[in-house]
Amino acid sequence: MPYAYEYPRANLAVDCVVFGLDAPHSLKMLLIRRDLPPFEDRWALPGGFVHINESVDAAARRELREETGLDEVFLEQLYTFGAVDRDPRDRVVTVAYYALVNLQEHAIAAATDAREAKWFALDQLPTLAFDHDQIVAAAIARLKGKVRYQPIGFELLPTKFTLSQLQTLYETVLGLSLDKRNFRKKILKMDLLIELNETETGVAHRAAKLYQFDESKYHQLAQKGFNFEL
Amino acid sequence: MPYAYEYPRANLAVDCVVFGLDAPHSLKMLLIRRDLPPFEDRWALPGGFVHINESVDAAARRELREETGLDEVFLEQLYTFGAVDRDPRDRVVTVAYYALVNLQEHAIAAATDAREAKWFALDQLPTLAFDHDQIVAAAIARLKGKVRYQPIGFELLPTKFTLSQLQTLYETVLGLSLDKRNFRKKILKMDLLIELNETETGVAHRAAKLYQFDESKYHQLAQKGFNFEL
DNA sequence: TTGACATAGTGTATTTTTGACACTAAGCTT
DNA sequence: AAGCTTAGTGTCAAAAATACACTATGTCAA
Numbered sequence: 001m002p003y004a005y006e007y008p009r010a011n012l013a014v015d016c017v018v019f020g021l022d023a024p025h026s027l028k029m030l031l032i033r034r035d036l037p038p039f040e041d042r043w044a045l046p047g048g049f050v051h052i053n054e055s056v057d058a059a060a061r062r063e064l065r066e067e068t069g070l071d072e073v074f075l076e077q078l079y080t081f082g083a084v085d086r087d088p089r090d091r092v093v094t095v096a097y098y099a100l101v102n103l104q105e106h107a108i109a110a111a112t113d114a115r116e117a118k119w120f121a122l123d124q125l126p127t128l129a130f131d132h133d134q135i136v137a138a139a140i141a142r143l144k145g146k147v148r149y150q151p152i153g154f155e156l157l158p159t160k161f162t163l164s165q166l167q168t169l170y171e172t173v174l175g176l177s178l179d180k181r182n183f184r185k186k187i188l189k190m191d192l193l194i195e196l197n198e199t200e201t202g203v204a205h206r207a208a209k210l211y212q213f214d215e216s217k218y219h220q221l222a223q224k225g226f227n228f229e230l
Numbered sequence: 231m232p233y234a235y236e237y238p239r240a241n242l243a244v245d246c247v248v249f250g251l252d253a254p255h256s257l258k259m260l261l262i263r264r265d266l267p268p269f270e271d272r273w274a275l276p277g278g279f280v281h282i283n284e285s286v287d288a289a290a291r292r293e294l295r296e297e298t299g300l301d302e303v304f305l306e307q308l309y310t311f312g313a314v315d316r317d318p319r320d321r322v323v324t325v326a327y328y329a330l331v332n333l334q335e336h337a338i339a340a341a342t343d344a345r346e347a348k349w350f351a352l353d354q355l356p357t358l359a360f361d362h363d364q365i366v367a368a369a370i371a372r373l374k375g376k377v378r379y380q381p382i383g384f385e386l387l388p389t390k391f392t393l394s395q396l397q398t399l400y401e402t403v404l405g406l407s408l409d410k411r412n413f414r415k416k417i418l419k420m421d422l423l424i425e426l427n428e429t430e431t432g433v434a435h436r437a438a439k440l441y442q443f444d445e446s447k448y449h450q451l452a453q454k455g456f457n458f459e460l
Numbered sequence: 461t462t463g464a465c466a467t468a469g470t471g472t473a474t475t476t477t478t479g480a481c482a483c484t485a486a487g488c489t490t
Numbered sequence: 491a492a493g494c495t496t497a498g499t500g501t502c503a504a505a506a507a508t509a510c511a512c513t514a515t516g517t518c519a520a
Contacts, residue, residue, distance in 0.1 A: 003235045003237060003239065004231035004232070005239070007282070008233045009235070009242070010239070010242050012239070012242060052238040053321075055314050059312075077310060079307060080325045082287065093325075163498090164497075180498085180499095181481085181500080184499085185500095200497095203487085204488050204489065204494085205486080205494075205496045206485070206487045206488085209497085409510085410469085412507075416506095429516095433516085434465085434466070434467090434516080434518065435465075435466040435468080435516060436514070439468085
């Protein structure tokens with residue numbers, strides 16, 4: 001026990017809620033099966049302890065990489081969970097993050113470690129270890145709230161997408177259905193999508209035009225006070 | 231050094247950004263002058279270390295009480311700051327909170343400890359200790375963002391207030407000016423204000439009616455999906 | 461007591477935004 | 491070539507946002 005302090009210290013952890021968009025109308029979450037007590041064999045969020053010489057953000061990225069193979073994805077801090085008894089064995093405070101992953105471009109990233117990793121539909125989540133159910137609930141609420149005011153939805157789609165895919169994404173995340181013409185009118189009026197000279201391939205019907213999110217234009221507008229909304 | 235661990239542990243702290251509304255059109259922040267190194271004599275956010283047997287939320291409330299005398303105020307978690315070198319002497323991760331205080335009802339709460347406490351106008355803040363400037367910037371951004379979608383502005387006003395006070399508050403926080411008639415139309419249509427049979431006193435002009443925020447009605451509506459907006 | 465001053469309080473007309481709604485176009489399959 | 495499936499498009503009505511100016515009421519001071 002080589003590290004001694006004058007006062008007791010909590011252990012600091014990070015946990016990541018990873019959202020991925022699967023086939024249309026299915027939002028999924030990546031969970032890891034624990035291989036150690038407490039809660040051995042239970043499903044849990046990918047995460048781990050913060051090292052003493054890395055920032056909390058860096059710890060979240062590292063754990064995500066180590067446990068799921070995901071790298072360079074959208075990752076944002078969610079909330080810090082600090083109840084005294086949230087871990088039955090030690091005082092552990094966890095900083096939760098949420099990640100948005102596009103499943104097309106970041107392979108399914110199954111078990112990278114020995115640990116089992118699996119994508120679950122949001123309405124079929126198992127009961128999770130620790131207070132992770134609570135963390136998941138907070139993450140879903142955040143995603144729903146944020147997707148309407150910030151263009152983070154694009155993180156869940158491939159770089160090139162159709163307007164129908166985009167609409168379906170919003171319908172899935174928000175849990176409502178939108179009018180096709182009104183949706184297209186609104187999103188195109190923002191002038192944040194680049195229309196590509198390409199169309200969908202491999203579909204058994206009229207191929208849709210592909211679009212791309214214009215990130216640099218968005219940042220310009222955002223600085224001038226433009227608000228992305230719905 | 232009686233507390234020993236197998237791996238090194240960061241020290242966990244809380245810091246509170248305390249907003250108070252002073253005379254019309256002046257939003258202030260409560261700062262504490264540090265009496266210990268590092269950053270001795272510099273202004274800083276009220277805060278301190280999380281005890282091993284209290285939740286992080288409880289630590290924030292306790293520190294706020296101990297350092298400023300404020301109790302039972304609106305307090306919400308803001309963000310966790312976890313850069314490696316944010317404290318020059320030890321690895322300290324801090325969970326930042328922000329508080330909204332109505333200065334009329336919670337006395338000016340000056341120096342409760344020996345430490346000096348002082349309210350600063352937001353545009354006259356001194357340079358702060360640690361990364362507290364960054365925390366303050368995040369808190370201001372959060373307040374501006376949140377005040378439009380949640381009725382937290384009322385936390386800054388006395389229980390009974392006039393519509394002009396409410397409007398001035400929004401103008402101050404958002405940094406813009408609003409049309410009086412349109413503002414009143416909008417806020418009254420929400421049906422969240424209780425019109426009292428009382429008027430302002432002690433003013434040298436026509437006295438305004440006093441209103442009160444109907445919290446229970448708000449919670450009912452919020453559950454049915456009502457959104458407070460502007 | 462009355463006039464000056466300061467802020468409270470009120471309505472309408474215009475513009476903009478939202479929301480509802482249905483058909484033709486294009487590409488693939490059989 | 492017929493049938494299937496999704497892409498793509500415009501208009502009208504309702505609702506919401508915005509711009510805008512005068513009267514009402516109380517205090518204070520001359």
